[in-house]
Amino acid sequence: xxxxxxxxxxxxxxxxxxxxxxxxxxxxxxxxxxxxxxxxxxxxxxxxxxxxxxxxxxxxxxxxxxxxxxxxxxxxxxxxxxxxxxxxxxxx
Numbered sequence: 799x800x801x802x803x804x805x806x807x808x809x810x811x812x813x814x815x816x817x818x819x820x821x822x823x824x825x826x827x828x829x830x831x832x833x834x835x836x837x838x839x840x841x842x843x844x845x846x847x848x849x850x851x852x853x854x855x856x857x858x859x860x861x862x863x864x865x866x867x868x869x870x871x872x873x874x875x876x877x878x879x880x881x882x883x884x885x886x887x888x889x890x
Contacts (some may be wrong), residue, residue, distance in 0.1 A: 808847040811867045812858035815849070822847040823880055827868045835879045844868055848880065850887065855880045 806819040824836040828843035836845065846867035848858050858864050859877045 810849045810854055811846045811863040812848050812854040812861065817849060819847070821850055823850055823883060825864055825868070825872075825876065825880070827870060833868065833870060833872055833876055835876060835883060837883060850884050852881055852884055855884065 807816045808819050808822050809816055810822065811825075819839065824839045824841075824845045824847050825833065826836040826841045826843045826845040827833050828841065831843070834841070846864055848854050848864065855877055862872070864876075865872045
C-alpha cells in the first residue's frame with residue numbers, strides 16, 4: 799500500500815479558498831523589515847498567501863485583504879511584483 803502524501807493547503811487572502819501551497823504565492827512581513835513577496839515560501843516572518851491568478855491579486859488590491867491579514871499597509875510595488883511573478887510563471 800502506498801501512502802498518499804498530505805498536500806499542504808493554504809487560504810487565499812483574496813478569495814478565501816483553500817488551495818495547495820504550490821498554487822499560491824506568499825507575502826511576508828518580517829519582524830524588523832518591510833513587506834516582500836516570498837517566492838521560496840521560506841522567509842521568516844508573518845505571512846499570508848494569494849492565489850497565482852491575476853484576478854486574485856487585483857481582488858486583494860481592491861479589498862486590501864493582504865493589508866488586513868498582515869496588519870500593515872501594502873505598497874503598490876508588491877502587487878506589481880505579484881503580477882509579474884504570475885505572468886513569468888505562465889510563460890514557462
